Amino acid sequence: MSDLTRRAVIGASATGLAATVVAVGPPATAAPAPAAAVQPVTRGAALYRRGRFAKRRTRAFWVAGPGVRLSMKLVAVTDLSSGGARGSLRSFELTFRARRRGPEQGTYTVSRSQFAATSLFLVPTDASRRTYRAVVNNR
Structure with a gap:
């Protein structure tokens, strides 16, 4: 009969873990998303004035x-309804x-x-989804 001791079990576990890490290697990096799935992101604070x-x-x-291309009219540019500075050039709706x-x-x-x-992140504000709001908040 073999005599298992606590030290032998811990040693075997450590050796097994080291072998697993060496055999697996570093984690693979995720492939970039296909170009069609990536949303365009606008950079440049001057565009949001x-x-x-x-x-x-x-x-x-x-x-x-x-899957969307729709004409919309900009009907209002207003102060933030949630406590923004009045007339702010950087924070508005x-x-x-x-x-x-x-x-x-x-x-x-x-x-x-x-x-x-x-x-812009557009949110419909009515059940018919004909009126949308975008908040620009560059504080």
Whole structure:
């Protein structure tokens, strides 16, 4: 009969763990997501300034995302309803309106002629999904 001691079991466990780590090697890195699945991200704080949008109030924009391309009109540029500084150039709300039912809430690219495409998170504010709000909060 073999005599198992606590020291022998611990030693065998440590050896087994070391062998497993060496045999497995370093963890593999995840493959990048396919280009179609990656949402565009707008960089540059200057794209998120109140004046840039206020100048285009009442104008139509293209709202695009996966499987979505819809015209929406920018109908309002207002102060944040949740305690933002009045008249802030960096923190404000945008309200868009569509003529037909729009998409679920999500990040979409908003663009128009002579306006750099800008990513915004749009949230429908009515049951018909024709009015949307985007909050820009660069405090």
